[in-house]
Amino acid sequence: MTVERARAPLSRSSSPGTGARLRRQPGSLVGLIVLITLTALALAAPIVGRYDPLLQERQSRFQPPSLRHFFGTDEFGRDIWSRVVHGGRVSLFTGGAVVLVAGVVGIPLGLLGGYAGGWLDASIMRFLDFLLAVPAILLAMAIIAVLGPGAVHAVLAVAVVSIPAFARLTRASTLALKEREFVLAARAIGGGPAYLMFRTILPNAASPLLVQATVAAAYAILLEAALSFLGLSTRPPEPSWGSMLNTGRSFLYQAPWYGLFPGVMLTAAVLALNGLADGLQRALGASPLGRATASTGT
Amino acid sequence: MAQYVFVRLLQLVPVLFMASVAVWLLIYLIPGDPALALLGPDVTPEQLQLARARMGLDQPLPVQYALWLGRVTRGDLGVSYLNGLPVRTMLAQRVPVTLQLTAASLIVALLIAAPLGILSAVRPRSWWSRVASGYNALAMAVPTFWLGILLVLLFGLYLRWLPTSGYVPVWEDPARALRFLVLPAITLGAYVSAILARFTRAALLESLAQDYVRTARAKGLRERAVVGSHALQNALIPVVTVLGLQFGAFMGGAVITEAIFDYPGLGRMLLQAILTRDYTVVQGTILFVVCAFVVINLLTDLAYAFLDPRIRYS
Numbered sequence: 001m002t003v004e005r006a007r008a009p010l011s012r013s014s015s016p017g018t019g020a021r022l023r024r025q026p027g028s029l030v031g032l033i034v035l036i037t038l039t040a041l042a043l044a045a046p047i048v049g050r051y052d053p054l055l056q057e058r059q060s061r062f063q064p065p066s067l068r069h070f071f072g073t074d075e076f077g078r079d080i081w082s083r084v085v086h087g088g089r090v091s092l093f094t095g096g097a098v099v100l101v102a103g104v105v106g107i108p109l110g111l112l113g114g115y116a117g118g119w120l121d122a123s124i125m126r127f128l129d130f131l132l133a134v135p136a137i138l139l140a141m142a143i144i145a146v147l148g149p150g151a152v153h154a155v156l157a158v159a160v161v162s163i164p165a166f167a168r169l170t171r172a173s174t175l176a177l178k179e180r181e182f183v184l185a186a187r188a189i190g191g192g193p194a195y196l197m198f199r200t201i202l203p204n205a206a207s208p209l210l211v212q213a214t215v216a217a218a219y220a221i222l223l224e225a226a227l228s229f230l231g232l233s234t235r236p237p238e239p240s241w242g243s244m245l246n247t248g249r250s251f252l253y254q255a256p257w258y259g260l261f262p263g264v265m266l267t268a269a270v271l272a273l274n275g276l277a278d279g280l281q282r283a284l285g286a287s288p289l290g291r292a293t294a295s296t297g298t
Numbered sequence: 299m300a301q302y303v304f305v306r307l308l309q310l311v312p313v314l315f316m317a318s319v320a321v322w323l324l325i326y327l328i329p330g331d332p333a334l335a336l337l338g339p340d341v342t343p344e345q346l347q348l349a350r351a352r353m354g355l356d357q358p359l360p361v362q363y364a365l366w367l368g369r370v371t372r373g374d375l376g377v378s379y380l381n382g383l384p385v386r387t388m389l390a391q392r393v394p395v396t397l398q399l400t401a402a403s404l405i406v407a408l409l410i411a412a413p414l415g416i417l418s419a420v421r422p423r424s425w426w427s428r429v430a431s432g433y434n435a436l437a438m439a440v441p442t443f444w445l446g447i448l449l450v451l452l453f454g455l456y457l458r459w460l461p462t463s464g465y466v467p468v469w470e471d472p473a474r475a476l477r478f479l480v481l482p483a484i485t486l487g488a489y490v491s492a493i494l495a496r497f498t499r500a501a502l503l504e505s506l507a508q509d510y511v512r513t514a515r516a517k518g519l520r521e522r523a524v525v526g527s528h529a530l531q532n533a534l535i536p537v538v539t540v541l542g543l544q545f546g547a548f549m550g551g552a553v554i555t556e557a558i559f560d561y562p563g564l565g566r567m568l569l570q571a572i573l574t575r576d577y578t579v580v581q582g583t584i585l586f587v588v589c590a591f592v593v594i595n596l597l598t599d600l601a602y603a604f605l606d607p608r609i610r611y612s
Binding site: 126135144225230245249259267274 | 324327440455557591
């Protein structure tokens with residue numbers, strides 16, 4: 001079909017030079033490097049971790065950081081470096097999975113509401129209002145109260161909390177785009193609603209959504225860590241940054257490094273994603289609705 | 299204005315309705331029989347039957363909801379099945395405790411944010427401005443629970459300056475209460491201070507670029523007076539909004555800070571209730587916090603419209 005031609009005056013004008021502009025943002029470049037490093041460490045955790053993260057060596061409890069144990073050992077003599085890089089898998093997986101789930105649910109909701117308007121739009125918006133009417137961490141906790149604690153349930157809870165931002169952002173773009181000439185042209189040639197929403201409007205709303213995805217990933221990592229910290233996500237002995245911080249704070253006096261390193265990693269991951277989001281936003285000239293920078297703030 | 303208030307109140311109805319249904323459903327969404335969930339596994343079938351009848355579980359669902367809503371609107375939130383206390387009494391004990399922490403953390407946030415935000419707007423290209431934006435990025439990325447741990451480590455364990463857990467009511471012993479409040483208030487306030495500083499800077503930069511500021515300068519006012527009494531006053535409006543929104547969020551959202559410092563507030567009560575499956579307490583707390591959050595957000599919006607005469611929603 002020739003509808004193809006009607007697409008994307010926006011994306012074409014914004015795509016050349018985006019990479020170059022992104023490279024000129026030092027914050028986002030550093031963020032990208034940190035992020036790639038963390039991902040590589042998490043993926044290669046069984047190799048770079050050197051020890052089994054669950055291996056207990058009773059005789060070497062609370063060893064300070066050394067060449068043998070980069071980040072020291074914990075209350076069961078487990079290697080903290082190994083647990084930190086393995087814990088990174090939980091965090092990065094959460095970030096990715098949450099963005100995927102929240103995007104897959106939120107983006108169509110926003111497209112549908114913005115495109116259809118009327119009662120459908122109104123009911124979608126009221127539903128989102130309701131989700132936003134509850135403080136994020138509280139909503140996540142309520143969902144876990146129903147589902148029961150666990151890593152997968154935590155990802156689901158965080159994803160639900162993240163839906164409104166995606167949906168509202170998509171809706172706003174859809175409202176702005178649906179009266180544009182190229183969309184009207186695509187409709188005139190005979191494009192159906194699904195085609196118009198997903199093939200004509202969505203590609204042109206991609207820039208702010210990309211920024212939003214980055215922010216949402218940072219937010220998801222923080223929120224999941226907060227839930228593990230409260231004992232509502234990953235359960236011991238599985239390593240995760242939040243749960244390590246929770247245990248570590250009971251041994252702050254004997255082993256200050258225990259409460260230190262997981263926090264450094266977590267902060268680095270969030271700073272990196274926020275920096276990347278900032279740079280993307282400037283390079284793409286897009287501004288995400290909702291939370292400009294991720295933080296649990298509780 | 300009256301019409302705006304009315305419309306905003308009307309908009310609350312669907313949100314509160316959905317919230318109440320969701321909170322009510324909470325107890326039905328849990329796998330298994332709610333009566334069983336409330337009584338625990340060691341009950342006889344007769345007791346279970348009795349409890350089901352008493353809880354109205356033999357009625358149709360809409361009737362059950364109506365009965366529940368009727369009780370809730372009369373202030374009857376049920377009884378904790380762990381300690382037998384009415385949820386309302388438990389809430390009444392915890393709310394002042396959380397209010398104390400919330401107020402303290404917002405004061406800390408203001409004390410940090412005001413100088414950072416104002417100075418970095420007045421001198422946008424100075425080193426001070428760079429320090430401020432570095433602080434903002436860091437304060438937003440450092441997870442609350444890690445910041446809390448670091449503060450405990452430094453001020454509680456190494457320097458031994460401040461207590462690391464506990465709560466003293468401010469009306470009983472203000473000096474002691476303050477010592478117990480410092481660390482949790484900084485932990486909770488750091489993030490808000492970053493948001494506030496950003497907003498203050500942006501709002502002040504905007505109002506400094508306005509014509510009336512140029513007029514004030516042109517008529518020879520000192521810079522201090524221009525910034526202090528002309529620009530700042532208008533810049534404060536969005537700042538008030540941010541404060542209001544955070545206040546609402548902290549009513550139930552200070553869970554993590556309360557957990558770190560063993561602070562007996564609402565968030566801690568909710569966490570304990572979730573971990574011990576004390577579902578009436580979970581229901582009551584969430585319902586209370588959602589209502590408080592929604593009402594405070596509404597009041598913030600109204601304050602916004604009230605403070606800025608240009609804003610009149612139609």
